[in-house]
Amino acid sequence: xxxxxxxxxxxxxxxxxxxxxxxxxxxxxxxxxxxxxxxxxxxxxxxxxxxxxxxxxxxxxxxxxxxxxxxxxxxxxxxxxxxxxxxxxxxxxxxxxxxxxxxxxxxxxxxxxxxxxxxxxxxxxxxxxxxxxxxxxxxxxxxxxxxxxxxxxxxxxxxxxxxxxxxxxxxxxxxxxxxxxxxxxxxxxxxxxxxxxxxxxxxxxxxxxxxxxxxxxxxxxxxxxxxxxxxxxxxxxxxxxxxxxxxxxxxxxxxxxxxxxxxxxxxxxxxxxxxxxxxxxxxxxxxxxxxxxxxxxxxxxxxxxxxxxxxxxxxxxxxxxxxxxxxxxxxxxxxxxxxxxxxxxxxxxxxxxxxxxxxxxxxxxxxxxxxxxxxxxxxxxxxxxxxxxxxxxxxxxxxxxxxxxxxxxxxxxxxxxxxxxxxxxxxxxxxxxxxxxxxxxxxxxxxxxxxxxxxxxxxxxxxxxxxxxxxxxxxxxxxxxxxxxxxxxxxxxxxxxxxxxxxxxxxxxxxxxxxxxxxxxxxxxxxxxxxxxxxxxxxxxxxxxxxxxxxxxxxxxxxxxxxxxxxxxxxxxxxxxxxxxxxxxxxxxxxxxxxxxxxxxxxxxxxxxxxxxxxxxxxxxxxxxxxxxxxxxxxxxxxxxxxxx
Numbered sequence: 029x030x031x032x033x034x035x036x037x038x039x040x041x042x043x044x045x046x047x048x049x050x051x052x053x054x055x056x057x058x059x060x061x062x063x064x065x066x067x068x069x070x071x072x073x074x075x076x077x078x079x080x081x082x083x084x085x086x087x088x089x090x091x092x093x094x095x096x097x098x099x100x101x102x103x104x105x106x107x108x109x110x111x112x113x114x115x116x117x118x119x120x121x122x123x124x125x126x127x128x129x130x131x132x133x134x135x136x137x138x139x140x141x142x143x144x145x146x147x148x149x150x151x152x153x154x155x156x157x158x159x160x161x162x163x164x165x166x167x168x169x170x171x172x173x174x175x176x177x178x179x180x181x182x183x184x185x186x187x188x189x190x191x192x193x194x195x196x197x198x199x200x201x202x203x204x205x206x207x208x209x210x211x212x213x214x215x216x217x218x219x220x221x222x223x224x225x226x227x228x229x230x231x232x233x234x235x236x237x238x239x240x241x242x243x244x245x246x247x248x249x250x251x252x253x254x255x256x257x258x259x260x261x262x263x264x265x266x267x268x269x270x271x272x273x274x275x276x277x278x279x280x281x282x283x284x285x286x287x288x289x290x291x292x293x294x295x296x297x298x299x300x301x302x303x304x305x306x307x308x309x310x311x312x313x314x315x316x317x318x319x320x321x322x323x324x325x326x327x328x329x330x331x332x333x334x335x336x337x338x339x340x341x342x343x344x345x346x347x348x349x350x351x352x353x354x355x356x357x358x359x360x361x362x363x364x365x366x367x368x369x370x371x372x373x374x375x376x377x378x379x380x381x382x383x384x385x386x387x388x389x390x391x392x393x394x395x396x397x398x399x400x401x402x403x404x405x406x407x408x409x410x411x412x413x414x415x416x417x418x419x420x421x422x423x424x425x426x427x428x429x430x431x432x433x434x435x436x437x438x439x440x441x442x443x444x445x446x447x448x449x450x451x452x453x454x455x456x457x458x459x460x461x462x463x464x465x466x467x468x469x470x471x472x473x474x475x476x477x478x479x480x481x482x483x484x485x486x487x488x489x490x491x492x493x494x495x496x497x498x499x500x501x502x503x504x505x506x507x508x509x510x511x512x513x514x515x516x517x518x519x520x521x522x523x524x525x526x527x528x529x530x531x532x533x534x535x536x537x538x539x540x541x542x543x544x545x546x547x548x549x550x551x552x553x554x555x556x557x558x559x560x561x562x563x564x565x566x567x568x569x570x571x572x573x574x575x576x577x578x579x580x581x582x583x584x585x586x587x588x589x590x591x592x593x594x595x596x597x598x599x600x601x602x603x604x605x606x607x608x609x610x611x612x613x614x615x616x617x618x619x620x621x622x623x624x625x626x627x628x629x630x631x632x633x634x635x636x637x638x639x640x641x642x643x644x645x646x647x648x649x650x651x652x653x654x655x656x657x658x659x660x661x662x663x664x665x666x667x668x669x670x671x672x673x
Contacts, residue, residue: 036289036643036658040144040445045664049148052445056492064089067494067501068252070237071095072224072279075104076196076475077458078258079203080482086210088487093250094207095219097242097274097590101204105260105272106478109196110317110411112178112188113160113475115153120177124185126150133473134665136182136363137438137466138617138631139639140295143664145445145463149473152480157189159483163202166191178322178407180471182363182672188472193317193411199475203482219250224279225521225593226514227255227286227454228504233497234283234454235504238514240522242590245583247518249511251504253494254453256486257283258478261437261459263296265598265605266550267542269434270302270315276594277601280441280460288449289643289656291442291462293601294609297469297618298551299435300367303418304387311535313433314418316390317411318471321360323395323404324428326351326367328379328388335381339389339427350374358672365468365618365631366672368432372551373629375431382429391427432551436474438465438618439608442643442658446489447481450643452497455490457481462641467617522582525592530575534591537572538598544568545602549609554622558610565606566650569599604644604653611655614638626669635667 041052059067067090071082074096082094098104118124129150134141161167161175167189170176177186191198210216221242228236228249236251262277263269284290301316327349329335334342350370352359360367371388374380381387396404401424405412412423419429440462441449447463448455458478465473494501504511548561572595580586615624615631616638624632633639641658 030652030654031657036442036450036641036656038142038144038444038658040142045144045147048144049151053488056488057495059491059495061089065091067091068093069490070250070252070255071258072237072256073104073258073260073458073460074101074207075106075258075260075458076200076203076478077460077482078256079104079200079207080479081256081258081457081486082216083203083206083210084483084487085490086213086215087206089215092210092216093219093252094216095222095224095237095239097221097223099220101207101218101220102200104200105275106200106475107197108270108272108315109199109475110193110315111180111319112190112195112472113156113199113479114180114187114470114472115157115189115476116150116187117154117157117175117177118187119175120186122185124187126154128185129153129187131665132183133464133470134466135670136470137468138633138670139466139635139662139665139667140616140660141464141466142660143662148485149464149477149480152484153476155484156476156479160199160202160479163205165198165202168192178319179361181318181321181361181367182470183361184358188319190319193319193408196475199479203479223590224259225282225518227283228511228514229286229451230504230508230510233452236511238518240518243585245581245586247515247522249506249515251506251511253501254455254490256455256457256490257441257460258457258482259460261440262598262601263434263437265541265602266434266545267538268305268310268313268546270299270313273312276597278594278597280456281597281601283441283449283451283454285646286451287646288451288454289442289645290439290604291641291643292439292608293605293644294549294612294619295438295462295467295617296434297364297436297438298368298432300364300371300432301390301430302433302435303415304382304429304431306383314414315433315435316415316428316430317408318364320390320408320411320428321367323399323407324360324390324392325349325394326360326371326388326390328374328381330379332378335379335385339391348374348379355672362672363468364471365620368551369620371430371432387429387431389427390430392423393427396424434546436469438462438467438469442641446492447486448489448493453493455486457486467619521593522589525576525578525589525596526582528573528576528578530577532571532575532577534576534578534588534595537568537576538591538595541565541568541595541599541602545605549606552620552622553609555610558606561606562603562610565599565603569603572596572599600649607653608642608644612638612642630670633669639667
């Protein structure tokens with residue numbers, strides 16, 4: 029591993045944090061309405077972040093090309109988000125504020141995020157709710173008509189707005205309607221069933237992408253003055269995760285290979301409330317919203333011999349409500365990383381329930397007795413129905429069984445305060461960047477960040493870039509050497525994947541990689557396991573390129589070919605992931621090194637040596653990457669050992 033001494037700069041404004049974003053917006057250059065029509069912008073990904081950005085930029089007057097691999101932006105994985113979206117409205121009058129949301133987020137991320145980015149996110153949160161309510165998003169309301177809130181992990185206040193268990197779907201429909209309006213107006217051109225396979229860089233700036241039409245196989249270049257990636261996270265490197273099967277890292281990884289730094293890849297969130305694995309046949313896992321922890325109580329039997337009994341046969345005195353016991357201040361609402369590790373701990377002790385002992389109970393009996401079945405049904409009815417359809421168990425009658433699963437990735441492409449990568453002209457928003465959550469994301473903050481980036485941040489910062497770089501924004505023609513080379517590279521890669529003619533399927537490689545990552549880079553990591561992963565991943569990658577079998581051709585709808593390209597990128601990302609986890613010899617949030625823990629088994633940070641963002645530069649497949657560090661400064665939140673007790 030090479031290390032550069034040049035420190036990365038976040039380009040955040042100095043001065044009081046409360047006014048930093050307002051001052052920064054005023055200081056940025058503006059593009060007047062007549063000139064906006066002269067600029068072309070590419071947006072890749074049309075989930076909450078990408079859809080919001082494309083709609084807003086179209087509304088502002090830019091010429092936008094939007095790309096998604098689904099048949100409609102409505103099918104973006106943002107639709108799967110269940111529990112809610114955070115905002116510091118303090119409607120409950122329970123002590124919330126912008127500063128408290130800022131503090132909770134920095135603390136919840138285990139002090140590994142930028143203060144100024146997080147404060148801006150908390151500020152913007154209040155505007156997001158107004159924007160979405162105006163779009164018609166059907167947030168839950170109190171009897172008198174005002175919007176209601178519920179609590180989520182890592183907070184002692186109610187700040188999470190929701191639409192039953194369908195919040196992501198409803199928010200996405202709001203962004204989708206805004207996007208469709210701009211498509212109708214001719215300001216956004218939509219390219220569905222189209223996958224980005226390469227970034228075009230000209231004179232050191234991102235100037236376009238190369239795509240493949242997933243129906244016809246046509247490969248072509250699209251050029252613009254700037255490129256925005258809103259393509260989500262890389263959790264599917266583990267194969268089994270709560271992500272949709274199509275979620276992948278390819279767009280980000282293509283940009284990384286072209287010079288964009290990849291930051292903190294080892295920061296992966298394990299969600300504590302997922303339906304446990306039921307067998308080797310599964311291709312993904314199902315999330316149960318964290319909101320269920322508001323009314324559900326987590327427990328396991330105190331005695332190992334009781335794990336085979338029905339929960340109704342285990343008396344109250346023989347139940348261990350371990351989160352309430354260990355963390356009395358937060359109880360079942362501790363942050364996700366802590367809830368996940370504690371579930372693993374009791375299962376490792378042999379007290380897990382269900383097949384294989386990989387499960388804990390999430391019990392609603394007390395809430396139903398206290399509030400009545402109707403109240404619980406109003407809050408969580410669709411989630412209970414989904415659980416019953418999958419497990420054939422009625423959670424109104426018996427406790428849910430849950431176990432942690434890979435859910436969200438806090439790492440991603442490095443961006444500065446303006447959400448621009450180190451590659452000028454390449455902006456990265458939502459889960460695809462690393463910027464706001466640190467080493468662990470608080471529940472209900474993903475939707476908040478995606479919409480903040482898309483609606484309220486990148487429309488300002490993109491304009492500043494386009495104005496500042498206007499003298500260098502010479503037209504790039506389709507016959508430019510870099511454009512031709514990018515197309516040729518995609519065609520060659522496609523031909524190579526099809527020509528191997530081996531004996532193993534794409535899924536077999538993906539499953540093997542995923543199990544290796546879960547075993548060695550999952551909820552707990554150690555030096556020996558990470559070194560083993562770093563030996564086995566290159567060997568698996570070499571076999572992939574020698575023994576892969578992709579049927580069909582490239583000139584047609586070919587899902588095996590699509591998956592092959594994505595798994596090829598996962599096989600490269602996995603190595604960087606393990607390197608990052610090995611180099612970070614501390615525990616922080618979702619990154620838990622077994623060698624670095626408190627006597628109570630909590631994550632133990634090393635602030636003196638690792639209080640930085642690790643941003644990695646690509647130097648070639650199999651070559652050692654270069655580490656660039658961005659030091660994190662804590663002016664407002666004091667660095668302390670996290671405690672939720």
